[in-house]
Amino acid sequence: MRRPAAHKAGRQRFISGKARANTVKALVITDAEGRLLFCGQTRPGSTHDLTQVCQAGLVELLALVPGVTLLADAGYQGLSTQTAGAVLTPRPARRRNQIPGFPAVAAAHEAERRAHASQRIHVEHGISHLKNWRALSRHLGRREHLDTILPAVAGLVSSQERAPRPESLHRSLKALPGGTAA
Template structure:
């Protein structure tokens, strides 16, 4: 396939990159100058034997580098397949994705009015300023098992997933739209430990308007955050004393109401997992530090992008003899 046909297929069909042409144009306009600046700074930071601008031209322009990175993140396509698709070597694709992926991770998640949330502190401040409710959860990405006879081989074994995983912290708004995804840790880390190491407890203390809903895995966090993190009431155990049916029904209704509000974060995580690079990662585990942030920024940009106006369907004709 020629490079022009590959570029046209990736831009026109949203199924290839998961992004609309409008979002792709914004990415090119935003990241192109930044990529060129980083490249010039890298070349200027070492002794040169050629003049600036000399040497062979890039066989893979920035637009193709961006599209190759998006296809890799969206479908988990190997570097060899991308190299055949764009007509370059595997090392060129590896270098291109390694340059573009950190730029995507630095964009942050897009919210209304063009505001970008880059850090967890930005997310907490955003929720507190608008007195909105956020949804907190964690997702696990399967990774390759570390080599045998190496220290810390069991660190990535998740007791919940029963596999080698890396855990990422996810925060969405009440509608399930992504606000943050990152702070990756090995899968054996408990959810509470991940939140504490991320500094969420200290960030929620000075901002009274921020509220987060979490599942039962975060029980105990409410007391540490003065009620800023709300978890469901514990389920009744079989060995507890019986209570009146009215109290039991109220207890169960409260748990269901909390679950109905919190389920939106699962929808947000499902949008992340549509990008195959976060379903199962076959590359180096140290790349997972910026990969969830890059995908979350892309998903949030697509969620906030205006949708094209759909043509209105004509009203159905009323049956004969029916009053209009």
């Protein structure tokens, strides 16, 4: 993202607290296989993840639809209580300076965190498909245009995911009677 001019009004809103960089964030939801389901509006980088979810109306939506479970990263801790357990976040990591507990408890804690991460990696892969597009990975234009670019790229990624893959097409041609594929 291009850095705005120094001493420009409102510049601090886009400075991320984590990355300390000029950032913009978007709420992205994928299914368990990493296929894109929802892509929300962009927000300044200083916006907290929970604030973004509340502004998007996701908390109210999850209250209306029972039986839906979302896997979220650690930035969404606390959302589970607002949605009656519909959002699963990893348990906080043990601090290095924390008094060591029982080894079995520590091992179970790590196993739980690894299980959550192994399920969530598909979500991260789905998000990375968005970032593969140059229009999002190296956006040099105006920040105001991202709200129109992001849904366009999300639509292209979504249609690309639903299109048949060449190798599956190749296998289906071989399966036809008398069909040969070069």
